[in-house]
Amino acid sequence: MTYTAATQDQLLAIRVNAGIEELAQSEKFAAAEPDMVEAIVEGIGQFAAGEWAPLNRVGDLEGAKLENGVVRLPDGFAEAYEAYVEQGWNAIAGPVDFGGQGLPFTLSCNVLENLGTANMAFNLLPMLSVGAIEALEHHGSREMQEKYLPKLVSGEWSGTMNLTEPQAGSDVGALRTTATPIQDGEHAGKYLIKGQKIYITWGEHDLSMNIIHLVLARLPDAPEGSRGISLFIVPKYHVKPDGAPGARNDVRCVSIEHKLGINASPTCVMSYGDNGECIGELVGAENRGLAAMFTMMNNARINVGNQGVQIGERATQQALDYAKERIQSARAGSPDRAPVAIVEHPDVRRMLLRMKSLTEGARALLYYTAGQVDRGVLGNEAARMRGEVLTPLIKAWGTDIGIEIASLGVQVHGGMGFVEETGAAQHWRDSRIAPIYEGTNGIQAADLVTRKLGMDDGQAVIGLTEEIARDCADEPALFGLAGDCAAVARWMREEASLDDRLSGSVPFCTMLSVAVAGWQLLRQSRAVEAGASPALAATKKSTVRFFLDRIVPEATGLKAAATAGSIGLYELETAQLLG
Template structure:
């Protein structure tokens, strides 16, 4: 099916939720004038519709293939990626000192959202590169930045994140990959890397000239667990002093996974140091790799939350078109017995409006988060702290939304949705990974009720909910949800709730908080536009989705004992 970028809703979200005009008043972001914002949103929409969307179906049906360590993509992908690089879409928020445009993160968020809605699996390629840029910009040496950032920012080179090993999934501290210092020879001062990494997104491909792997490994004598992890730059091709590419490094793709979805994205098993000659260089200091990797992961978690918005938008567009064109049955109770388009039937209309309310609500949360990130980068510490709090809300609820909206899209298609030829099933299959990678949604919820809930003794979350309550006095559904969320947060922070109690209630509590923020931001959009259309969508959100979230309060405070009344043997035997 065809794809049209949701440009006007994105511009509205950037203006109202991110406050892009206020950001542009700062000298650092002065170039982000309204005409530039509009040009970028419209330009990436045209590019995505013309170059990336047409490849989405072939990417799903053909997928990536690995033979003798060489990964190939379907026809058309190399040309589309080359056009992406040549037009500078990867450089939007890159540091100007290394060839980037230095524009707000909010605008880069718009670019990735549009590309991902057009072709989610393909967009993982530049998305991971963004994370590598963030990690090196924050933690790399001046020499490393000069060597790697220009080509990563342009997209000529791509970046990856290498954490997971067969025995070390979410428990990164259990990794066994090694990094041994080299004391002499041409690689003196660097390290020999050895180990196997799994689930490496776009770990091997031929679309970019080089692939820069960021690899977590242990140096000799490093402390056990996560305290003993270091981060290394491990390029596919060695980079000479003049920036040219040298010989291939001692690394290879052993295989790629056969997955439920995102089939065009090669999820690689990577082997480092088969011949004991895989060379990497340390980023920062030894045993501080997790801190550097978390910079990359934070960026990735925001962008994975965006993937929920992306796939929801694509599924909504397809379902909306089908509901408009599919003629079936007369409207119930109508004296006219002629069949009508299924969009006229109340339950189909309910599903379409729910899809739209969830999509626009999660988009509002996405751009509010992006705007807080930008303010944090400008030195606003309160906004930076709020952005940290929002990241798990966006990642978890945003990706849950993507799955629900994609599932509703199949439902609207009926039996045809379960048939691959319509393409509706692809959106559901593609969406399902997002609640899992970059920290499962359960891990996001655990992060919320442990580390994030404790920020400023609970003050960061309480201030957010107080802002929502104060501004939403005329929207009682959202104001009440914010007050409920604040009360549960206070209970979790008290001595009355154990750690197990907090963790047992973490997922419903996260959903409550995320829906409160999304409802707030949607209401702000409706006020700003006065649009009957936006107001109607916001009413659906407030009157159907917000009450569901309020109903999760009992589950959030149910406590852990409820889930341990049965012995493990009774559950697993």
């Protein structure tokens, strides 16, 4: 289960799809010069392969363990995380005022891509910290930022996101955790937090010196539902005036989940205020917690989509290695009846090219999305809206294809793929969580056909399809798919009921995702033909052609499902459906 960073394809996507050279022309991102970009991409690839990848298998086999209230990781994880912090990788895109390098989000995505390809479960630790930094940077007071951000940016402290409760899954408005104002004493102005949260990724561990929990809770007399939610910082250890961790706060890990995959990522049940002494600080305004939390969630959704790229790359590399070594059967129709490596057989070749083209397509979509987010930060309103439209695409389609690629990787291995020792099954098991957390893929598709479809009077989505059609007029299948996406979008806006839109949301999300990914791959192919990335000259054209000739027509075939409406879903009464 070795791993080699896909450095050349990453650099191509960063240059062509994210447009890093254009970003570097701004004052804010001026440091992202070509030499710096190459050094980061090559450096994190080498670090991930050397330090984190060797822990992937042991992390899966041994997993995280809760012992006397402390979650412990297998040998080697603490040292690998310490090296990650010491080398400054956590600070790539962090705010300069608090020790960060202030580089584009695009490069932060690349750091996470390499770390996650090497070790998806481990990578969830810095991924959640990125979100905590975002929330505090945008919504925390200056005092709060100075208190927490330097250590979060460096990675010395880690961050978590606490939304879900046993009775409140995706319906965050149903949460019951409470926050009671403290009127006097040393903690006056702060809040007593009481409640329980579930599915808290890296909620407890022994790798960082402190854990900064961002917790959604409800103030006394707060409005019902999501309008009455506030956001609080609840540190594992109180912070002394000199910035060092102090006494333990009244927060503990009750248990960790036994999961299908990502076994080295502790998924914790967290209890706040068992002894009535859990102290939290309000982030932002009262009853505005969901807005602050969504600052974390939007970029987290892109980073989860990134996980589809990560698992796709790792599963593809392993399948390619196995296919060139596994000798079985003669090539069909060959006069030489000697057995050949299975890579020579047409269907295995089809699976491998599908894995490779889907991975590269998702990577192109990832960096195109990241580039739009960076332009939004620079004040480009059109790019900001484009980034919002793209976010559910990379999250939903990116994670869906991650599962498909991992499953194909098992298939390429044949029976050995179903045997745990090869490691192919781990990729599939690890991949399966990504369409669920940070808002299920159904929620992403619903967001696309409701909020995103209405942005800019529909032009945020329809304008995207029209731009694809203009740029891809010489590619009939992609041109046709872009037109179909525009037609579905107009039907949903002008004719469909809300139920109709939601019923067709997932196929439409897939259609639009494939259209954007195909467009961005075509841009890559044109760049390579023009002399960019000579190392990819022999392969890029073939993988792009596979995507355009085989993946795009499949997406075109989803138009009927996207416009089928909701009637067929409700022909059976609920009692009949449940049988």
